[in-house]
Amino acid sequence: MFHWLEKNPFFFAVAVFVVIAFAGLVEILPNFAQASRPIVGAKPYSTLELTGRLVYIKNSCNACHSQLIRPFKSETDRYGHYSTSGEYAYDRPFLWGSKRTGPDLMRVGNYRTTDWHENHMRNPAEVVPGSIMPAYTWMFTNVADVDTAYAEQLTIQKLFGVPYNAELPMADGSKATVALADTLDGARASALEEAKLIAADMKDQGVKDAVAAGQVPEIVALIAYLNRLK
Amino acid sequence: MNKTVLAAIAVIVAMLGATYLAVGTAGGIGGDGGLVNKLAVLGAVVLVIVTTFVVTKYVRQMQNDTASGKLADENWDGIGEYKNELPFGWAVIFLGSIVWAIWYFLAGYPVNSYSQIGEYNKEVTVHDVKFNEQYKNMDDETLKEMGGSIFIVQCAPCHGLQADGLGGKAADLHERISAESVKHVLMNGSSNNLLGTSMPMPDRNGLLNTNTNALITDAEIDAVSKYVAGGLKATEGADVFAGACAACHGADGKGMEMVAPNIAEMSPAMIDMVLNHGKKGAMGTMPAFTNLTEVQHKAVDAYVSSLSKK
Numbered sequence: 001m002f003h004w005l006e007k008n009p010f011f012f013a014v015a016v017f018v019v020i021a022f023a024g025l026v027e028i029l030p031n032f033a034q035a036s037r038p039i040v041g042a043k044p045y046s047t048l049e050l051t052g053r054l055v056y057i058k059n060s061c062n063a064c065h066s067q068l069i070r071p072f073k074s075e076t077d078r079y080g081h082y083s084t085s086g087e088y089a090y091d092r093p094f095l096w097g098s099k100r101t102g103p104d105l106m107r108v109g110n111y112r113t114t115d116w117h118e119n120h121m122r123n124p125a126e127v128v129p130g131s132i133m134p135a136y137t138w139m140f141t142n143v144a145d146v147d148t149a150y151a152e153q154l155t156i157q158k159l160f161g162v163p164y165n166a167e168l169p170m171a172d173g174s175k176a177t178v179a180l181a182d183t184l185d186g187a188r189a190s191a192l193e194e195a196k197l198i199a200a201d202m203k204d205q206g207v208k209d210a211v212a213a214g215q216v217p218e219i220v221a222l223i224a225y226l227n228r229l230k
Numbered sequence: 231m232n233k234t235v236l237a238a239i240a241v242i243v244a245m246l247g248a249t250y251l252a253v254g255t256a257g258g259i260g261g262d263g264g265l266v267n268k269l270a271v272l273g274a275v276v277l278v279i280v281t282t283f284v285v286t287k288y289v290r291q292m293q294n295d296t297a298s299g300k301l302a303d304e305n306w307d308g309i310g311e312y313k314n315e316l317p318f319g320w321a322v323i324f325l326g327s328i329v330w331a332i333w334y335f336l337a338g339y340p341v342n343s344y345s346q347i348g349e350y351n352k353e354v355t356v357h358d359v360k361f362n363e364q365y366k367n368m369d370d371e372t373l374k375e376m377g378g379s380i381f382i383v384q385c386a387p388c389h390g391l392q393a394d395g396l397g398g399k400a401a402d403l404h405e406r407i408s409a410e411s412v413k414h415v416l417m418n419g420s421s422n423n424l425l426g427t428s429m430p431m432p433d434r435n436g437l438l439n440t441n442t443n444a445l446i447t448d449a450e451i452d453a454v455s456k457y458v459a460g461g462l463k464a465t466e467g468a469d470v471f472a473g474a475c476a477a478c479h480g481a482d483g484k485g486m487e488m489v490a491p492n493i494a495e496m497s498p499a500m501i502d503m504v505l506n507h508g509k510k511g512a513m514g515t516m517p518a519f520t521n522l523t524e525v526q527h528k529a530v531d532a533y534v535s536s537l538s539k540k
Contacts, residue, residue, distance in 0.1 A: 071350035073357055078383070080521055082350065110521070115514025116388055119399050127396060128387060201515060 039086030041171035048194040051149040052225025055218045066097035067106045080107040109230040114201040144221040150187035195220045238286040245278045377533025409459035414512030441473035496538045498531035
C-alpha cells in the first residue's frame with residue numbers, strides 16, 4: 001500500500017490530508033463541543049428578549065458595539081467578568097462584533113437600567129456628553145416584530161433542541177425555566193406581559209399607551225434584551 | 231596557490247575596501263568613532279574573513295575530495311548511500327531531543343503552558359498587590375480623589391459629571407434627597423431592602439400623623455417633602471415630621487439601624503448600601519455596583535458624601 005502511494009503523488013497528498021484531517025477532528029472537535037456547551041446560568045431568550053435581539057440586529061447595533069469582554073484587567077474593570085464561550089450557546093448568531101465605536105454591551109444589564117436606556121436611546125448626547133451615537137427615536141413608535149421572534153424560537157427549539165420549557169440549573173443552585181408558548185397568540189400574550197413590566201419603569205406616555213393597547217414598541221423589546229445581557 | 235585561494239583573497243580585499251568606502255573614518259578606524267563602532271567594524275572584518283575562509287575550504291574539498299567508505303547494498307536509480315557512522319554531534323543532538331521531548335510532554339507543557347486566563351489572573355494579582363500596597367493607609371483627601379475618578383467612570387453616565395443628576399434623570403447627589411423622591415416614598419412606601427430588613431416602610435395608607443391622630447394628608451405630604459428635602463431646617467413641615475416620621479427616622483432624621491435610613495444627610499453607610507443593593511425610586515432604578523472592591527466602595531462613599539457638604 002505504502003509503496004503504491006509513494007509512486008502516486010496525488011493519492012499520497014489525499015492520504016496525507018485524510019490523516020491530518022482525522023487527527024484534527026479527534027483532537028479539536030470534542031474540545032470545541034465541550035467549550036461551547038451552555039455554562040451553568042445560561043438561559044435561552046424569552047419571546048420579548050428575542051424580539052429585542054432582532055431589533056438590535058435590524059439597527060446594526062453590533063456594527064458599533066461588541067459583545068465580547070476580553071480577559072484584560074482594563075476590560076474586566078469596566079465591563080465585568082470576561083466572556084466565556086458557553087455564554088453564547090443560545091446566541092444564533094453570536095454578536096461579538098468586530099469594532100468598538102461604542103462600549104461593549106456583553107453585560108450592560110448589570111450596570112444600566114430601563115430608565116437610563118430610555119433617556120439614552122432618545123438622545124444619547126444628553127446622558128453621555130460628547131457621545132456620537134445617533135438618537136433612535138423611531139424605536140419609540142415602531143411596533144416590534146414579535147411573530148418573527150416566536151417563529152425563530154420554534155425553529156431553534158425543533159432544530160437545535162434549545163431547552164425551552166425545561167428546568168435549567170442556575171449559578172446559585174436554583175432552577176429556572178424559560179417558557180415558550182404553544183400558539184402564536186400565547187407568545188404574543190407572554191411578550192406583552194413582559195413588555196408591561198418594562199413599560200412600568202418607563203416615562204414615555206406614548207410607549208405606555210401602546211403597551212396598554214396591546215402593542216409592543218421596539219424600544220420596549222430592545223430594553224428587555226439589553227436588561228437581559230448580564 | 232591555485233585560483234580558488236586567489237579569488238578568496240580578492241573577495242576579502244574587495245569587501246573590506248567596500249566597507250571602508252561605506253563607513254570611512256566615522257567607523258572608528260581613524261579613532262574618533264567610539265568603542266561600539268570599533269567593535270562593529272572589527273566584527274565586520276572578522277565576519278568577512280571567516281566566511282570567505284569557510285566557503286573556500288568547502289569549495290576546495292568539493293574540487294579535490296574523492297569518495298571513500300563502504301556503500302550500502304541498495305541503490306536508487308544508480309545513486310548509492312555510504313554506510314558511515316552517524317557523526318557524534320548529531321547523535322548527541324538526536325538523543326538530547328528525545329530527552330527534551332519526554333520532559334516537554336510530561337512537565338514542560340503541562341506546567342509551563344501559556345493560557346490567556348492564566349495571564350489575566352496574573353495581571354489581576356499583580357495589580358491587586360500593588361494597589362493594596364500603594365493605598366494601604368489612605369488619608370481622606372486621597373480617598374476622595376479616588377472616589378472622584380471612580381465616579382467619572384461608574385456613576386457619571388447616569389448622575390452626570392457634575393453629579394447633578396442630569397436634570398432629573400438620576401438623583402442630584404449634592405442634596406440628600408429631592409422633594410419629589412420624598413413624596414414618592416410617602417405615597418408608595420419602601421421595601422427597605424437596603425437595610426436588610428423585611429419590615430417595609432408603609433405607603434401613605436399606613437402613615438399616621440400622631441399630631442392629628444389621622445392618616446397623613448396631601449397637604450402634609452407636600453409640606454414634609456419640602457421639609458426633608460430642605461435638610462430638616464425649615465419650620466414649615468417640622469411638626470408633620472415630628473408626628474409622622476420621627477418615630478422611625480429619629481427626631482434629627484438620622485435614622486435607626488435596621489429600622490430606618492438616615493434621611494438628614496448623605497452618610498457613607500447609606501451610600502454603601504445603595505452601591506451594594508441598587509435602588510428603585512421615584513426617578514428610576516439604579517443597579518447595584520458589586521463589581522467594585524471594598525476600597526473603591528469606601529472611596530465612592532467618601533466622595534459622594536463630600537458633595538453635599540460643600
